[in-house]
Amino acid sequence: MAEPIIVVSNLAHRYGDFEAVKGISFSVDRGEIFSFLGPNGAGKSTAINILTTLLHIQQGSASVAGFDVATEPAKVRESIGIVFQDVTLDRDMTCWEILEFHGSLYRMPHKERRARIEELLELVELEGKRNTLTKHLSGGMKRRLEIARGLMTRPKVLFLDEPTIGLDPQTRRRMWDYIKSVNEEGTTIFLTTHYMDEADQLSNRVSIIDHGQIIATGAAWDLKNMLGEDLIYLETSDNDAAGKLLQKMPEVTGIQERPHGFYAQVNQDGTHILPKIMDDLRIAGIRIQTVNLKKPSMDDVFVHFTGRDMRDDGAEHPSSMHAKTGRR
Amino acid sequence: MRMGFLTIYWRDMIRFVRFRTLLISSLVQPALWMAFFGIAMSANFTRLTTDVPPIPGIPNVGYLTFMAAGVIAMTTLFTSLFGGMTLLFDKNWGLLREVMASPLPRDHIIFGIALSGMTKSFIQAIIIMVFGIFIGAEFFMGFSPLNVIFSILGILLFVGIFSLGFLFLSAAIAISFESPEGMQGIMTLLTMPIFFASNALYPVNAFPPALQVVSMGNPLTHLVNGIRYFAIGDDFQAIGVVYSTTVTELLVSLSVLIVFALAMFGLAWWRFQKAVVT
Structure with missing residues (x-):
């Protein structure tokens, strides 16, 4: 029987008058790939920011890897890895330095850190780019490096916020393969996406989220069969x-x-x-x-449950996304 | 003891060394101040003060020597006040999220940034001393080699504590503001009075009483006192004004800087505990 590694109940969050998350409850089992699928502005990032302790929890409760995000944030932080939605790599550091910095932040012992860096550079096929500044990497390489960084500390849960945004189809498929192989090694994956195919192909279970509420949860296959x-x-x-x-x-x-x-x-x-x-x-x-x-595709599932097409409102196009990725 | 702040320090120093323009400009700029402002002003002051007879028995130093200490102080002020800017950029570009989501305690972020800012100030202070002496500043005149080393350490002590104070302040502002423009505005507002209501470039004796009080509470004045004490001596005259500093006065100046630094650390600590970076 699978045990839950993330448990969220009645989580609500508001920014002033705007209710971004309206009392959601869900749980993620150890070892699964779980997706939050919804348009931009649905509340996915707010939820992920609360689970990763970047935002203080306002209402409800959440635990990650057995630790309460409100009372044991430091323990939660030690148990998770995060790949943020926007590229958050220092443009003027090398791939090796990015990983070294991250490992030191989490107080990994020197020897273990160095060994892990080699292991991960190999996993994401960036061995040849060890001493390359990240500004000289392609979009896909940057994403791979970020995934490697998220895995540096062998987290129990890896959070991926829109992991393939702005990548070309071929690179996306490779990213999915990486994510799957990471999952096969035992890391639970929580990902948010507004791509139907990503939720469909990658995850064991999907929660459809819209206007801060979970509308349906289930295996992609089951959701499609409901149609x-x-x-x-x-x-x-x-x-x-x-x-x-x-x-x-x-x-x-x-x-x-x-x-x-x-x-x-x-x-x-x-x-x-x-x-x-x-x-x-x-x-x-x-x-x-x-x-x-x-x-039926996940698109149809989304339309079925929300009564509208996900592209109708808010869903940005990848081409307009990356105003924030450059530095200086 | 946790050494997490060294990670932050390491990264900031990598960037300092890697940005050639930043590195070179921060090293050349104080030298330019010395070369242009210093030489021009000292030529004028020398001409204007020819009528003022030096008080006999007290060593007389030229304006260049007098203001070189001020330039060290000014450079430390600017470098430190802008030292926190890197946090603002990190925050706006999302780079700070990695750090904020890590188990690293937040005061280590403050310490790491402050330590790297202090290092930069040390490098600049030494460059100004070397360049200043090269163009004619009479620093460490008649000092024994041991005395020179002691004096340099004294200067670095004052520069270090002063820079920590302003780096803490800068970090507190950076974490509280959203836009670089806003931060720049605050900086400009702060630098003007701090710089000009001090004894960095001219004696404060001729100030109106109110401004004298301001300059007495100004950390920059106390930094300059310390630098002049160690670089020139405890008793000298420049542009017709006698500067004599007792050890007690020196310790008072040091204490003011320490209190200032502690207060600013408190401010930064408070701002960082409240900070939400997403």
Whole structure:
């Protein structure tokens, strides 16, 4: 039976009048990869800042690795590693110095520190960049170095705040591989992301968070299954009528409207139901313009639970993200 | 004993050495003050004070010697007040989060930054002494070699404690402010009165009484007293004013600096306990 390593109950946080986190409760099991999925401004970073003791807890309780964040912050700090959302590497220090600095901050003994640096440089494939200033590293290398730094002290829990923001698809996949291999060595991973595919591919369990509240929690697979077996996308000459007609079918469990058409959630293999749907629509005199069949994605899960597309509000594009990464 | 502050110190020194422009400008700037302001002013003062007959029996030093001590003090003031700026940049660029999220006690951040600022002030003070003597400042005149070493240590003691005080203050301001512009504004407000209401560049005897009181409470005045005592002597005259300093007066000056440094550490400690960096 898995034991929880992070336990959060009724956590709430406000900035003045703004309620960023509205009483959330969840727990993360030892050894799992757990994701907070939600748009920017959903309260993910606030939650991670409280769990990592950077923000004082205002309401509720939280414990990490068995230590209460309110009463034993120093113990929590010793048990965790953090990779922040923005790049937080000193541009004018070398990769080796970054890790050495971090190890000394956590009072790692000299010998162990030096050995660990070599181990991690190898893990993230930066051995050749040991004496390179971080300003000369590519985005992916910087992220890898930050992950190495987060792992320096062999933390029980590694917090990753938007770990692949602003990286190209190929680099992202490699980052995921690193994260998975770190997890396989026994580190529990807590990550926040606003990328559906990241939550989907990387995590054992996902909590969807929106407007400071957890809307759904479960394995990515289970969440997707809650939407039924398949999603059928239709654009027709009369979407309203078509939607009403389909809703009466026992196989159709839900309709989601879209600008030019709609999705019908079906509880059976869509390939079998689709011909029947097309027949029924034709009989009703509705002309089908476009048809598409797909398995539900995390995007669909998000829309299903929040009633809106994550990109509608707040979700920034990677290209506009990195105004803050340079130094001086 | 925990030596975590040495980690902060190590990193700040790496940056100091690595930023060539910062390094070179901070070394050249005090020398430029000496070379231009010092020589120009001393030429004028020498001309203006030709009518003032030196008091017999008391060693007379030129203006360059007089102001060289002031330049050491001024440079220490500026370097220390801006020493905390690095914290502000670290905070704004997110680099401070790593430190704040680590188990390192926060007073070690203050100590680390203060120690590196103090090191920089020591380097600058020595450069000004060497360069000053090179262009004609009459420091350590008639001192035995042992006496010179003792005097240099005395100067560094005063410079060190003074710089700690202002570095603590600077760190407290840096952790409390969001923008470098805001901090710059505060610095400018502070440096003006501290610098000009002191005996760094001219005697305070001719000040109006109110300003004299201000200068007596000014840490910079006490630093300058200490430097002049060790570099020139306990009894000398410059630009027609006699400076004689007893050991008691010297210890009073030292005490003022120590009290100031302790108070500023208290301020910084309080600001750091309250600081939230996310």
